[in-house]
Amino acid sequence: MRWIWIDKFVEFTPGKSAVAIKNVSLAEEHLHDHWEDYPVMPVSLMIEGMAQTAGILVGQARDFKEKVILAKISKAQVSEPVVPGDQIKYQAEIVTITDQAASTHGSVFKNDKLIGTIDLMFSHIDKNLAGVKFPEENFVFTGQFLRLLAGFIETPSGADQSKEAWKQ
């Protein structure tokens, strides 16, 4: 099982911006513990949802050749609770992208009302300054993630393994 916190993309402009939605449901087990008397979507998972929206945007910008890892939460502010039945919309845009890293700016909407900002930084980890080596295969962008983009972009050519998964 992959840890996926967005349901689908509704807009995708390569190299620039992306919008994904997440429908929050009481069928999700974590809400029963967070909390039993007042189920509310944890903001930490909203950060993950934005990281996936923005991370896929950043990955696609380099044709999924880079391993894109969340490196920094520059800013995360969400001003209203999100509860079962609500729809979250993550709107992400690339602010800067270089060989080593990318920074993104994100807006969070609840049922189309702006409720927060989540700004992130991603590292292209094969280009890290410490020279640490990572496995050849792109373990970040596997099939399930890429299938979210069906209908928006062509089959990515970057990660071979992902490409196979895409064809299934």
Place this chain on the structure above:
Amino acid sequence: MPMTEDKIFEKVKETLVEALGVDEEEVTPEATLTGDLGAESIDFLDIVFRLEKAFDIKIPPGELFPDNVLNNPEYVADGKLTEAGLAKLKESMPHVDFSQFEQNPDVNNLPELFKVQTIVNYVRNKLNQQGSPSE
């Protein structure tokens, strides 16, 4: 009119407050980025990205902060910078004051060289090279 030193400092301060989540009072010219302001490796890239936007300049990798010097065995031996390494850094980073570091060029002391003033120096040089855009 060229941007004044004070104006550059103010913008650098604003950048660091946003990038590092520190208070304005903490950002003094002599504050070190890692020791005093708590910057980690990814923060250096963040600072570079933000400075590029704030001052409308292009900062090539390794120009403001060291890039691959430390991975080069010619430049580092036994945890210290070699003469060649030091010469390379001094040549590529005129905005950094190496006078104290030279006495004990331990790579662990390197982060301490990067102070708020170092960034101000770098930006000032850069703007002068570019023919200083207006404020």
